[in-house]
Amino acid sequence: METVGARRTGIALTDRQRIAWLRLIRSDNVGPATFRDLINHFGTAETAIAMLPELSRRGGSTRAIRVASEAEAEAELETAHRYGARFLGIGEPDYPPALRQIEAAPPLLAAKGNLSLTSLPAVGIVGSRNASISGAKFAAMIARDTGRAGYAVVSGLARGIDAAAHQASLETGTIAAMAGGLDQPYPPENLPLYAEICEGRGLAISEMPFGWEARARDFPRRNRLIAGTALGLVVVEAASRSGSLITARLAGEFGRLVFAVPGSPLDPRCQGTNGLLKEGAIVTTSSDDVLEALKPISGTEFFTTQQVEEPSWDEEKPIDVPPGDRERTIIVDALGPSPVDIDDIIRHTGIAAATVYLVLLELDIAGRLHRHPGGLVSISMTE
Missing domain, CATH: 3.40.50.450 (Rossmann fold)
Incomplete structure (x- = not known):
């Protein structure tokens, strides 16, 4: 029996995007799920990188977040090149199609x-x-x-x-x-x-x-x-x-x-x-x-996947409006050590979903949020 390979779909990253993606995923407190949320909210990795210190501060961190530098990313790309390897972005044609479908798939794969x-x-x-x-x-x-x-x-x-x-x-x-x-x-x-x-x-x-x-x-x-x-x-x-x-x-x-x-x-x-x-x-x-x-x-029908790409912002980039202190306090108080569904947080607080997601992103970058399977989140109570 001859099985059918996947139809290659996707859009290649530019060299500049690949460096920005590598910087973002190598920065402190940025895992695959956080990477996805940052791209969804800010549109591009470059914009997300610029916002990391501010997000960390708003999330309650008292320490400066380490953001991977452009030189570090370029050095790792050069190391990969010398080793005969390359980095595959999640939306690129050579990225494994089945892996692309899982929750919190790696945004970059060497x-x-x-x-x-x-x-x-x-x-x-x-x-x-x-x-x-x-x-x-x-x-x-x-x-x-x-x-x-x-x-x-x-x-x-x-x-x-x-x-x-x-x-x-x-x-x-x-x-x-x-x-x-x-x-x-x-x-x-x-x-x-x-x-x-x-x-x-x-x-x-x-x-x-x-x-x-x-x-x-x-x-x-x-x-x-x-x-x-x-x-x-x-x-x-x-x-x-x-x-x-x-x-x-x-x-x-x-x-x-x-x-x-x-x-x-x-x-x-x-x-x-x-x-x-x-x-x-x-x-x-x-x-x-x-x-x-x-x-x-x-x-091939199993491998039908939605393309993932960074939008090209030809006009103005999305404006980040910080949540108010009252909204942030309500959301933080709703969290605890037991994992909860984000939809439950939205229903419980009555706060707009976009604001809830942004506050959770702030807590995540500050290192205070814990992510669990199934999209559940919790917060450490030993602040």
Whole structure:
């Protein structure tokens, strides 16, 4: 079965926009969701950058916010160029279409290797680092068969199941999602495999800066890239508490299919996968289980996405009118340590949605707001 790749859509960033986007996402307290809100409110990254100190002050921060400089952004772009990589903006044609659809998708993605892989539907394969021989063989079989059917295989370059999946799909196309910068692959024993991926038919992607060494808290972000890039996720072996289960949870939240390979109840490496089956994951005992389930969603219609671009403000840029102190106090008082929906804040306070969103943006840039899955927000009470 030959699957159909994505129709490439989107608008390329200008060099000036790419530098501004990189400056914005590398500035303090600006994550993917905040980046999106800033662009939506101010129209361009350059305008948002200029407003960051004022937003931070209005949000209650007593410290100056660090804003990435143009020189820093240019230096990182030069590092990427020397490394043979490039930065993909979320609205550009080479950005992975499925990843573009998730909540808080990375606005910029560093990529090295075969960019044509982003036009293929992808299957994620993850599992235990301490994989059994049979588990590694099964992961390799799934990777080979789905690769031959026209899918890219995406995984996290970890030892065990990840490595087996990458190795088996080197010829057909494999994508390594990285927890650190593209120049800081982990673990060390997979450096030869990483070189094969980047220099052959594979692709490596990361949202982290060059030079960034992966820490424990960076791996869930990496897992989000795997779950978001793939149409379905196959979990081969996973303990009851493992990163693979985090990836599976994210895949479910993103509306992806979750496949789990059953294993012995006596094997701790199978407790997580058996648990996923109890929760409704698709029982997977052959590659056909995966291919048949993915067939209906692998066509080009799945990849129909809205284009994302910075508007071109030919006339005047939007005017930022600060909320009044009374409105800001009401909104802050409505928040607490428990996550709430922004629509509930609007209904509770009776304040215009645009004003509520702007106050939340101020708190966010000041480092006081916490974002949660599903668009929920909360505020720290230890001010």
